[in-house]
Amino acid sequence: MPRLSADARHRIRFKLNGRTVEADAEPRMLLTDFLRHNLAMTGTHVGCEHGVCGACTVEIDGVPARACLTLAVQADGSDIRTIEGLAPAPGRLSILQEAFRRHHALQCGFCTAGILLSLECYLRDNPSPNEAALRDYLGGHLCRCTGYVPIIAAALDAAARLREVHKLA
Amino acid sequence: MKPARFDYLRAGTLAEAHATLASEGEDARVLAGGQSLVPMLSMRMARPKVLIDIMHLPQLAKIESDGNTIHIGAGVRQAKLLAWPEIHERQPLLAAALPWVGHAQTRSRGTVCGSVAHADPSAEIPLALLALKGAIHLSSRQRQRRVPAADFFTGMMSTARNDDELIEAVEVPCHTPGHGYAFHEFGRRHGDFAIVACAAVAHADGVRLAIGGVADCPAVRDYPDLTDTALDDALEGFSWELDARDDLHATESFRRNLVRQLGRAAIEEARRCRA
Numbered sequence: 323m324p325r326l327s328a329d330a331r332h333r334i335r336f337k338l339n340g341r342t343v344e345a346d347a348e349p350r351m352l353l354t355d356f357l358r359h360n361l362a363m364t365g366t367h368v369g370c371e372h373g374v375c376g377a378c379t380v381e382i383d384g385v386p387a388r389a390c391l392t393l394a395v396q397a398d399g400s401d402i403r404t405i406e407g408l409a410p411a412p413g414r415l416s417i418l419q420e421a422f423r424r425h426h427a428l429q430c431g432f433c434t435a436g437i438l439l440s441l442e443c444y445l446r447d448n449p450s451p452n453e454a455a456l457r458d459y460l461g462g463h464l465c466r467c468t469g470y471v472p473i474i475a476a477a478l479d480a481a482a483r484l485r486e487v488h489k490l491a
Numbered sequence: 492m493k494p495a496r497f498d499y500l501r502a503g504t505l506a507e508a509h510a511t512l513a514s515e516g517e518d519a520r521v522l523a524g525g526q527s528l529v530p531m532l533s534m535r536m537a538r539p540k541v542l543i544d545i546m547h548l549p550q551l552a553k554i555e556s557d558g559n560t561i562h563i564g565a566g567v568r569q570a571k572l573l574a575w576p577e578i579h580e581r582q583p584l585l586a587a588a589l590p591w592v593g594h595a596q597t598r599s600r601g602t603v604c605g606s607v608a609h610a611d612p613s614a615e616i617p618l619a620l621l622a623l624k625g626a627i628h629l630s631s632r633q634r635q636r637r638v639p640a641a642d643f644f645t646g647m648m649s650t651a652r653n654d655d656e657l658i659e660a661v662e663v664p665c666h667t668p669g670h671g672y673a674f675h676e677f678g679r680r681h682g683d684f685a686i687v688a689c690a691a692v693a694h695a696d697g698v699r700l701a702i703g704g705v706a707d708c709p710a711v712r713d714y715p716d717l718t719d720t721a722l723d724d725a726l727e728g729f730s731w732e733l734d735a736r737d738d739l740h741a742t743e744s745f746r747r748n749l750v751r752q753l754g755r756a757a758i759e760e761a762r763r764c765r766a
Contacts, residue, residue, distance in 0.1 A: 323503070325511075325541070328496035349499035349542070352533070371492040372530040373597060385570065385599035391529040392600070395499045396522070396544060440596055461682045462594030 326395060334398045338363070339407030347394040354378045356394035357404065365405035365435050369464070376463035379436035380404050386443045386462075405435035408442065417487065418442060421480035422473075429467035437463050437473060445481050449488070453478065494532035498541040505550070508543050508657060509632040515541055516654040522546075524568055526593065526601035527609035543657075551659065556581055561663045569598035569606070569616075581665050583764070584672035584690060588619040591674070594682040604658045607643075610650050613685040613704035615676070617644055621709045622690035622701035625663040629656040637662070644708040670694050671765030673757040677749050679740065686741045687749035691757035693765040698758050705733040705746050722758065726751045 326332045331346035334356065345360040354371070357363045357380075369377035371390045378389040381403040408416045415423065418441055428434040437460065444451065444459055451459075456477050460470060502508040512519050518540040522528055531537040545551060545565055552566035554575055561581055563572060572578060573589040592598055592606065592615050606616040607627060619625075620640040627643045629636050629652055643651045652658065666672075671693040676685045685704040692699045701711040710733055717725050730747035737743050 323501040326499040328498045328540070348496065350494040350496050350532075352493070352529075355493075371533055373526060373593075376594075376596060379596055382600070386596045387600045388526075388596060390533075391525055391597070393499070393522075393525070393529065393542075395501075396525065396546075444595075458590075458681060459595050461680065462596035 323398075332395065334394050336397050336399060337401040339403055349393065349395050351394045353380070353389040353392040353394050353397050356397075357389060360394075363404055363406055367432055367435055369432070374464070375433070376436045376440065377433050379440050379463070381439050381443055384443070386440045403439065403442075405438060408438060417483050418445070418476075418480040421476040421483065425472045425476035425479060427468060427472040427476035428465075433463055433465045433467075437465070441477050441480070445477070445484060449481060449485055451477065451481055492533045494529075495535055495538045497532075497539050499544065500541055501544045501547055503547070505545075505548060505630075505659075506632075508545055508548075509630065509655075511541060511543050512655045512657060513632045519543055519654075521565075521608065521657045523565060523605040523608075524601040525605075526597045527605060527611065531609075545657070556665065559665055561585075561665060562660050563603045563663065564660045565602065565604040565658050567603050569593070569601050569603055570595070572603055573598065582623070582663055582672075583666055584619050584623055584674060584692065585663060587672065587674035588615045588690065591615045591676050591681075591685070591688070604661055607661055608650065608652065608658050610644055610648050610708065611684070612647055612707055612709070613688060615674075615685065615688055615703065618688055618690050618701050618703035618709040619674070620661060620663065621711050622692050622699060623663050625661055627652075627658055628660040628662060629653075630659045631655040631657070635659075641711065647707040649708075667694070669765060671761040671763065673760035673764065675753040675757045675760075677753060684740075687746055687753055689750075689753045689757040691754075691761035693758065693761035698761060700729070700754055700758060702729065702733060702750055702754065705735050705750060722755065723751070726754045729754065 326349050334347050335344040354368045357366050367377040369375035373388045373391045380389045383400050520539040522542040522544045551564040553564045555562040579586045625640045627638045673691045676688040678685050688703040690701045697715040699713050703709040730750035735743035735746040
């Protein structure tokens with residue numbers, strides 16, 4: 323890759339929710355803005371814009387990452403998953419999303435996309451999480467509505483259901 | 492909160508990164524995981540003309556150990572070091588400190604060397620490096636050099652790195668039999684910046700205590716095996732020497748108190764682990 327000039331827009335290409343997408347961006351553009359403005363994927367929310375609140379968390383190459391602490395140019399060539407990629411089909415929710423609904427693990431929903439992406443990564447690596455570890459892990463997200471208790475309950479419930487599904491598979 | 496304009500160079504070789512650092516000097520910044528640098532860009536506290544992305548250099552993404560030291564390359568993410576199967580056995584203090592670094596969601600991208608380069612006064616990795624007598628490997632187009640951690644951190648977010656240099660790796664001594672280690676931290680919430688963080692290493696002749704979060708950069712003292720009031724006096728002295736200041740998060744006297752309490756707890760735990 324040649325040196326990309328600050329004043330020009332450059333073609334950025336990556337895999338988003340399983341399909342290749344591309345658009346142009348200046349080097350200084352954050353991944354949050356690239357997703358929302360250039361790709362019209364507005365499910366990823368922008369909160370604090372300095373990595374503290376967790377609202378913009380997406381999955382980059384299999385790990386949770388703050389989209390606001392990532393430049394769009396850094397993401398070129400990577401594999402990204404956002405909230406738009408969680409539901410298995412239109413009108414159907416994933417097991418984790420369904421658990422969030424059942425447990426009232428969201429009210430305003432601003433933080434939810436980030437938390438869901440974070441938990442997707444965590445439950446994949448830790449299929450039998452304990453509550454203390456989940457609380458520690460969710461320390462990377464701020465939610466001002468729920469008090470976190472329903473979020474933990476939903477995560478534990480989803481983990482149990484995912485274990486059942488994998489046993490059947 | 493959007494960064495000012497900069498060029499972006501995805502370095503294909505280390506030589507390319509060195510050449511850009513040599514020609515651009517302080518106008519260039521090395522970009523690794525971006526977990527400290529990108530907020531600095533967004534808040535416009537850093538306004539480089541060019542960012543040099545070093546995360547596509549596979550030779551920098553290695554953790555290596557010869558049994559005496561652990562060599563952690565500039566591309567090694569914090570999560571990767573924490574998940575390294577040998578970390579607990581090779582260096583228990585690093586294993587104890589890493590879970591305090593940011594959150595899981597930032598450790599997944601942030602690098603060990605990036606935290607060292609950023610040199611935040613309350614950062615855990617610089618603190619551990621100082622306590623363990625680690626070293627920083629710097630390289631430029633002209634030369635390579637190894638700087639002990641004690642000489643590297645020179646002040647608030649300032650280090651001994653020259654403008655044309657990049658951190659290629661950090662080096663941490665492995666666990667020495669007979670040594671005990673402990674890490675204690677206090678923050679408002681887990682994952683917040685430390686108000687006070689302590690790393691203690693107990694060895695046959697005494698104890699080494701490093702404190703972060705109080706002074707402009709981590710500070711360290713070596714003590715003989717003090718107990719009871721002698722230890723209280725030593726910690727009291729250390730707490731005053733750190734020049735604690737009031738800010739939004741804590742008063743200076745609260746910080747001194749944390750140094751005394753956490754310092755003692757860390758020393759006692761390290762001694763127990765020494766046995």
